[in-house]
Amino acid sequence: MRASRGARLLVAAAAVAAAGLAATTALAGGGFQGPSFGYGRYVREARAFRFCDSFARRPARYRTCLSDQALWLVVHTHDSARELPRIDRYAHSVGGFLDNNCHILMHPVGRRYARLVHLTLARLRDYLPRTNDPGCSAGFGHGLIMELGPQIVRMGPQGAAAACRKASTRYQRYSCVHGLGHAYMRLFGELVTPSLAACSALGPTDAADCAQGAFHDYWIAVAGLDQTRRPADTTTSPRKLCGAQHSRFVRACWYRAWLERPPHRVPRSGAALVALCDGLSGLQQQACVTGGSVIVSPDPFTQLAVCKQLRGADAEACVRGIRVPALAAQPLRDQVRLIRGCAGIDHAAQHACYAWLGEALNVVRNGGFGDTGCGELMYAKTRDACAAGARAYNGALQTFS
Secondary structure, three states: OOOOHHHHHHHHHHHHHHHHHHHHHOOOOOOOOOOOOOOOOOHHHHHHHHHHHHHOOOHHHHHHHHHHHHHHHHHHHOOHHHHHHHHHHHHHHHOHHHHHHHHHHHHHHHHHHHHHOOOOHHHHHHHOOOOOOOOHHHHHHHHHHHHOHHHHHHHHHHHHHHHHHOOOOHHHHHHHHHHHHHHHHHHOOOOHHHHHHHHHOOOHHHHHHHHHHHHHHHHHHHHOOOOOOOOOOOOOOHHHHHHOOOHHHHHHHHHHHHHHOOOOOOOOOHHHHHHHOOOOOHHHHHHHHHHHHHOOOOOHHHHHHHHOOOOHHHHHHHHOOOOHHHHOOOOHHHHHHHHHHHHHOOHHHHHHHHHHHHHHHHHHOOOOHHHHOHHHOOOHHHHHHHHHHHHOOOOOOOOOO
16 A cells, blocks of 8 residues: 555544544543453454444434544554454444444545545555455445545546456445445535436446445435435435436336335335335336345345245345345355255246346355356256356446445
8 A cells, every 4th residue: 555655644643633532532441442351353443443332322423433433443554455354344243333334434434534645546446445345344445436536537437437447356346336426426416317427427337336326325415424415306205216217227226225215114024025115017116126125134044035925026126135245254155055045936036046146146256156156056057047147247236235
């Protein structure tokens, strides 16, 4: 990771300031400077984030504290590429608010850090976290890219797409393109039309994945989170928003709709999932089912169990919402166990299930699932469907996170 002398000085100054704040205000015996007993492998991360416990009853202050402490960690280590994966692992180990909200908490951390090190698109790869984790690391990466918005525009769509192609893994390339959608929305004042036009200019492979980032930022702005301002004439109805989109963006629109703005009753069964999308038809209905499937559960096996209750196109659409990246850090046997579950899906949707999970699992394994994973399936037809999906892993994903 290369940074200018000025950037290193800024980093050092920020580190000293943050450390001083933590040291002077931590609770005795339990704050940032407290004991390490029980902190496990992530003593540095535990001390930093547990300092914020005293603000747990003040949500806004608590969120700010977590982001501030994350920035301290990245600045202090001088190595965002390796520190963010540690933060991910710590967040997963403790669960709760930090784990559930780490992605969006890291957006401002990425933006602030990009300013500190005077980040450029040419050096982006050096700072991107070296992991496929969709939580803290992906959020930090998106924050970096948001801050690069003016450079992205000057470079033009082909230059921006080329910069993302330099990422180390397929998942990181996808996440980079998703981040472009965030960046365009910030540049265009959270207006969907010009942002999607910018995404379209990236080309057919990246347009839909960029659009998903744009819709993600749209719903963040609707909620007034992450230092956004809600634009005028904003609709809070996903039916209205997604119903107005070109077909190539419909799945990306619905994928983020329920995830960022959940319905009053979260669907826990196949029947509830279909009821959520009552009155829709065709692609809109299928995309709505996919979006609803995302919020059924954070556990992909539970999601798949609900998809087994559906038939035909509904079952196929449901499978596209399964949170495959949640298994990114799990051993191959667990990933194979998930795709073997396609055997219980309605027969009409089984081929699509094997193909989609084969593609998504090949993304998280960076091309390593097609042979090792698909080859573990019992029947030739299922192996072929899985392998065909795996071969498509460099194409547009649309419904992925």
